[in-house]
Amino acid sequence: MDTRRKINEKSKQEQLDRVHPDPEREYLTTNQGVRVSHTDDALKVGERGPTLLEDFHFREKLTHFDHERIPERIVHARGSGAHGYFQVYEPMTEYTRAAFLQDPKKKTPVFVRFSTVVGFRGSADTVRDVRGFAVKFYTEEGNYDIVGNNMPIFFIVDAIKFPDLIHAIKPEQHHQMPQASSAHDTFWDFAGSLPEITHMLMWVLSDRAIPRSYRMMQGFGVNTFRFVNAEGKARFVKFHWRPLLGIHSLAWDEAQKLAGKDPDFNRRDLWEAIEMGDYPEYEFGVQMIEEEDEHNFDFDILDATKIWPEEEVAIRWIGKMTLNRNPDNFFAETEQIAFCPANVVPGIDLSNDPLLQGRLFSYLDTQLIRLGGPNFQEIPINRPLSPVANNQREGYHRTTIDQGRVSYFPNALGENKPRPAPAEEGGYVHYQEKIEGRKIRARSEKFNDHFSQAKLFWNSMSEVEKEHIVKAFHFELGKVSDTGVRSRVVDLINNVDGDLAIRVAQGIGVPPPARKGAPSGTKKSPNLSQETTVMDTIKSRRVAILAMEGYNRDEVVQVEQALKDAGAHPEIVSEFYGRVRSADGKEMEVDRSYATTGSIVYDAVYIPGGRHAETLKNQSYAIHFVNEAFKHGKPIGAIGEGIELLKASAIKGVAFADTSGGEALAEMGVVTCGSQGSVESFIDQFKTAIARHRHWDRERMEQVPA
Numbered sequence: 001m002d003t004r005r006k007i008n009e010k011s012k013q014e015q016l017d018r019v020h021p022d023p024e025r026e027y028l029t030t031n032q033g034v035r036v037s038h039t040d041d042a043l044k045v046g047e048r049g050p051t052l053l054e055d056f057h058f059r060e061k062l063t064h065f066d067h068e069r070i071p072e073r074i075v076h077a078r079g080s081g082a083h084g085y086f087q088v089y090e091p092m093t094e095y096t097r098a099a100f101l102q103d104p105k106k107k108t109p110v111f112v113r114f115s116t117v118v119g120f121r122g123s124a125d126t127v128r129d130v131r132g133f134a135v136k137f138y139t140e141e142g143n144y145d146i147v148g149n150n151m152p153i154f155f156i157v158d159a160i161k162f163p164d165l166i167h168a169i170k171p172e173q174h175h176q177m178p179q180a181s182s183a184h185d186t187f188w189d190f191a192g193s194l195p196e197i198t199h200m201l202m203w204v205l206s207d208r209a210i211p212r213s214y215r216m217m218q219g220f221g222v223n224t225f226r227f228v229n230a231e232g233k234a235r236f237v238k239f240h241w242r243p244l245l246g247i248h249s250l251a252w253d254e255a256q257k258l259a260g261k262d263p264d265f266n267r268r269d270l271w272e273a274i275e276m277g278d279y280p281e282y283e284f285g286v287q288m289i290e291e292e293d294e295h296n297f298d299f300d301i302l303d304a305t306k307i308w309p310e311e312e313v314a315i316r317w318i319g320k321m322t323l324n325r326n327p328d329n330f331f332a333e334t335e336q337i338a339f340c341p342a343n344v345v346p347g348i349d350l351s352n353d354p355l356l357q358g359r360l361f362s363y364l365d366t367q368l369i370r371l372g373g374p375n376f377q378e379i380p381i382n383r384p385l386s387p388v389a390n391n392q393r394e395g396y397h398r399t400t401i402d403q404g405r406v407s408y409f410p411n412a413l414g415e416n417k418p419r420p421a422p423a424e425e426g427g428y429v430h431y432q433e434k435i436e437g438r439k440i441r442a443r444s445e446k447f448n449d450h451f452s453q454a455k456l457f458w459n460s461m462s463e464v465e466k467e468h469i470v471k472a473f474h475f476e477l478g479k480v481s482d483t484g485v486r487s488r489v490v491d492l493i494n495n496v497d498g499d500l501a502i503r504v505a506q507g508i509g510v511p512p513p514a515r516k517g518a519p520s521g522t523k524k525s526p527n528l529s530q531e532t533t534v535m536d537t538i539k540s541r542r543v544a545i546l547a548m549e550g551y552n553r554d555e556v557v558q559v560e561q562a563l564k565d566a567g568a569h570p571e572i573v574s575e576f577y578g579r580v581r582s583a584d585g586k587e588m589e590v591d592r593s594y595a596t597t598g599s600i601v602y603d604a605v606y607i608p609g610g611r612h613a614e615t616l617k618n619q620s621y622a623i624h625f626v627n628e629a630f631k632h633g634k635p636i637g638a639i640g641e642g643i644e645l646l647k648a649s650a651i652k653g654v655a656f657a658d659t660s661g662g663e664a665l666a667e668m669g670v671v672t673c674g675s676q677g678s679v680e681s682f683i684d685q686f687k688t689a690i691a692r693h694r695h696w697d698r699e700r701m702e703q704v705p706a
């Protein structure tokens with residue numbers, strides 16, 4: 001008999017609802033439930049004090065406030081979370097007995113936390129960094145966590161080096177600078193001395209490290225795990241998430257500006273998308289390797305600095321996750337959630353990956369202090385939906401009231417309950433891997449090929465993506481003051497590609513390597529390039545419509561409606577908030593004023609025709625807006641007189657349609673249409689340009705000042 005509790009999409013929410021305060025509450029009370037009559041003045045002797053110690057309300061209010069902060073996570077301190085659910089496409093019975101992977105009709109509740117790694121809790125979202133992608137599945141067999149990142153590999157192969165890595169990359173210990181950045185001496189000093197880091201450096205210096213949105217980045221379990229089926233047959237697996245909106249990145253200049261203009265850019269994007277019903281969706285994929293093929297690859301499948309190239313091990317897409325609800329309270333949910341790679345359920349098992357082995361210890365260990373003792377699993381967001389029953393007792397913040405006399409096993413006084421469950425009743429049985437060996441501090445020889453996959457990554461990039469990597473090296477190493485450190489990194493990447501090393505050296509004022517490294521070869525893995533992942537959708541893209549008094553109303557309404565119909569979010573941007581009048585005297589509401597926004601928070605910009613163009617082209621703000629959007633590769637659309645603003649800007653090398661002509665023209669994402677042209681045809685071409693997301697080909701031209 002299946003004694004497990006039935007779970008549906010709403011189960012976690014219903015559990016959380018039980019700890020919500022009474023919505024009808026009207027009066028302020030103390031923590032003892034005593035109603036408070038006055039909360040603006042402390043109890044004093046006379047009007048001018050002193051304040052009395054006996055004022056229990058005042059003391060309680062202050063004391064609680066004084067203790068509001070808990071330690072931030074040692075890594076991944078800055079994060080954003082969301083609730084949702086997961087559904088498998090078809091039963092995975094052949095590969096795993098995990099209950100949540102059997103029934104396509106079942107919706108398993110999940111909570112996801114996205115994060116940056118290096119920055120403190122209050123740091124900016126758009127820094128160059130790895131992004132955390134941690135998913136907690138509240139299954140009927142207990143909580144299962146995939147604690148992943150948006151990059152499929154890691155910096156080091158063995159967890160024993162993790163403290164060194166994090167000490168090197170965090171702000172330097174003497175002056176606590178720089179914040180949320182690897183661009184400083186200690187990180188590159190460490191990196192330059194650690195060949196195993198090379199592959200990860202290529203990823204971290206690529207566009208992957210500055211995602212446009214948490215909704216537009218991949219996720220990876222990184223470490224090697226196992227699927228185990230009901231017969232006990234195991235296979236090695238790696239986990240993947242792919243966003244249905246495609247994978248997109250910011251431009252580096254844009255990312256840096258956003259860190260000032262909207263440091264919450266990714267958090268806001270996730271929150272607003274869910275509020276607007278643009279629910280982020282990710283497909284869940286697995287790569288599987290048969291146990292007997294463990295040693296049949298050029299790389300060691302337990303080495304977390306290596307991918308399993310898709311060409312060698314295909315990804316099977318087996319389900320989908322949808323995020324559809326924002327948390328009610330950031331601290332209670334996003335901050336207090338505790339993920340751990342050791343949280344597995346029957347049917348999912350671990351591997352001997354030496355990075356994973358250390359992780360299995362580290363998360364629980366740190367949470368014991370971060371969340372104040374051994375009972376943090378009782379915090380509502382961490383509580384499983386399946387019943388918890390064991391003989392663990394007491395400790396700080398215990399909220400369960402255990403009943404009866406018995407807190408041990410075996411026992412007769414309590415009818416031997418709770419007792420271990422056999423496998424057929426859902427008891428977790430570790431995979432019986434046969435292990436024999438000597439105790440040594442060492443690693444397998446195959447782990448020492450540090451460059452083949454770094455070469456594969458470099459080779460798989462488009463020319464523009466390569467250029468972005470070179471520029472990222474220029475930035476990162478340019479911030480390093482020690483020229484010896486710079487040179488060592490150049491020597492390291494000389495092992496990846498000789499030309500790459502020369503290009504990097506050129507930008508950072510150090511000599512090229514004494515002996516030019518070999519070219520990286522020709523082997524490619526096409527899906528490593530983000531350019532292959534563009535989807536034909538403009539859903540949830542943000543489009544600025546610049547409008548001043550005298551715009552052509554029809555050209556706003558028609559384009560705005562078409563964008564909305566396709567799922568995009570156009571916004572009217574004008575000099576001031578309030579209403580702005582069209583050429584035919586009608587008014588519309590302004591969504592954003594010049595003072596509160598900028599091109600960097602949009603994915604595209606559109607300038608309708610009308611006599612307002614005369615004003616726009618004399619506004620430095622409007623000129624800067626289009627220059628900057630152009631520089632960041634963003635689609636730009638203009639109709640009729642709107643084209644005049646583009647002509648007044650610094651955009652070069654792109655042909656525009658004749659302002660009063662009848663043609664629509666699209667070049668490198670700049671779509672223009674004369675006032676006699678077809679607005680429908682303009683819309684089609686503009687939508688195609690927006691779907692492409694960024695038109696990096698412009699970067700091959702002379703840089704546009706912005």
Ligand code: HEM
Pocket residue numbers: 072073074075076079113114115131132133134147148149153154158159160162221222223304337338339355358359362363366367370
């Ligand atoms: C495969 C490589 C790794 C990945 C994908 C990874 C991923 C993550 C993610 C996503 C988080 C944030 C969880 C959250 O949102 O609360 C996190 C936190 C953390 N990671 Fe890792 N990590 C990796 C390697 C390591 C290693 C090697 C260690 C230590 C040996 C480690 C220790 C920690 C710790 C201590 C936290 C903070 C947990 C907390 O305070 O709740 N990680 N990691």
